[in-house]
Amino acid sequence: MSILDSALFPNLLYLALVAGIWLAALAAITPGTGVLELLALVSLAAAGLGTTVLPLNPWALVVLAVGVVCFILALRMPRPQWWLAASAVALSLGSVFLFRLENGRMAVHPLLASGVSLLTLGYFWLAVRSTLMTLRSRPSIDPDRVIGETAEVRTPLDPTGSVYVLGELWTARCDTPCEPGGAVRIVGREGLLLLVEPVETEDSDT
Numbered sequence: 001m002s003i004l005d006s007a008l009f010p011n012l013l014y015l016a017l018v019a020g021i022w023l024a025a026l027a028a029i030t031p032g033t034g035v036l037e038l039l040a041l042v043s044l045a046a047a048g049l050g051t052t053v054l055p056l057n058p059w060a061l062v063v064l065a066v067g068v069v070c071f072i073l074a075l076r077m078p079r080p081q082w083w084l085a086a087s088a089v090a091l092s093l094g095s096v097f098l099f100r101l102e103n104g105r106m107a108v109h110p111l112l113a114s115g116v117s118l119l120t121l122g123y124f125w126l127a128v129r130s131t132l133m134t135l136r137s138r139p140s141i142d143p144d145r146v147i148g149e150t151a152e153v154r155t156p157l158d159p160t161g162s163v164y165v166l167g168e169l170w171t172a173r174c175d176t177p178c179e180p181g182g183a184v185r186i187v188g189r190e191g192l193l194l195l196v197e198p199v200e201t202e203d204s205d206t
Contacts (some may be wrong), residue, residue: 002100006200007101008087009050009053009054010050010099010101010107010108011098011107011108011109013046013047013050013054013110014047014095014096014098014099014108014112014113015112015116016043016044016047016050016140017043017044017047017095017098017205018116018120019039019043019093020040020042020043020044020046020047021040021044021091021095021120022039022120022123023036023037023039023040024037025071025124025128026127026128026131027040028071029128029131035083043056046204050099051099054097054099054100054101054107055099055100056098056100057097057098057099057100059097060093060094060095060096060097060098061094061098062094062097063090063093063094063096064089064090064091064094064098066094067086067087067088067089067090067091067094068087068091070083070086070090071083071084071086071087071091073130074087080129081125081129082186083127084124084125084129085121085124085125086199087124088120088121088123088124088125089117089121091120092113092116092117092120092121093117095108095116096108096117098115113143116166134179143188145166145192146165146170146186146189147168147186147187147188147189148183148185148186148187149165149166149185149186150165150166150183150185150186150199151163151165151170151172151183151184151185151186151196152164152165152181152183152184152194153178153179153180153181153182153183153184154169154180155180156177156178156179156180157173157174157176157177157178157184157196158177158178159173159174159175159177160172160173160193161174161178163184163186163192163194163196165186170192170194171192171193171194172184172193172195172196173190173193173194173195173196174195174196174198175197176194176197176198176199178198182198182199183198183199184196184197184198184199185197185198185199191196
């Protein structure tokens with residue numbers, strides 16, 4: 001019996017779809033190198049190919065669309081937690097019932113569906129919600145005010161890490177690797193990214 005004829009196949013498609021949704025959600029709020037976007041595309045494409053083998057429940061596509069709309073609203077609303085919860089529930093239900101077997105039975109195993117749905121809800125509520133709140137928070141100090149100040153390195157600068165200055169944590173970049181606990185001088189900024197130099201280097205040049 002091939003994998004296409006086994007009960008394992010729809011469960012694998014389900015996992016691919018959920019992985020694509022998770023990666024796409026994370027890529028939407030933390031755009032970067034394109035790795036997350038590529039992985040999300042691969043996962044969603046794999047799930048999409050499965051639709052050519054297994055029949056679909058059209059109403060499940062509507063539920064998935066509702067989940068996407070709720071996620072977009074979460075990106076725009078000042079308090080996104082309830083929209084994220086609604087998005088997680090809708091995406092979970094739509095994913096579980098997207099595929100169906102010829103005899104009309106649920107294609108995804110109920111235990112797998114329940115476990116992954118709970119994980120999806122937790123992922124959206126904790127990981128995505130906390131990331132959104134972090135991105136929306138802005139330093140209360142005028143960024144130009146920190147230029148010239150000495151900051152403490154909190155995470156390794158190689159070249160990008162974090163520094164602590166004037167009571168706040170900032171993202172910083174340094175051309176010279178710096179370990180946590182070291183001191184750096186803030187010499188400029190690019191948006192909310194601080195440009196720093198090791199204090200030791202400056203002292204040794206004088």
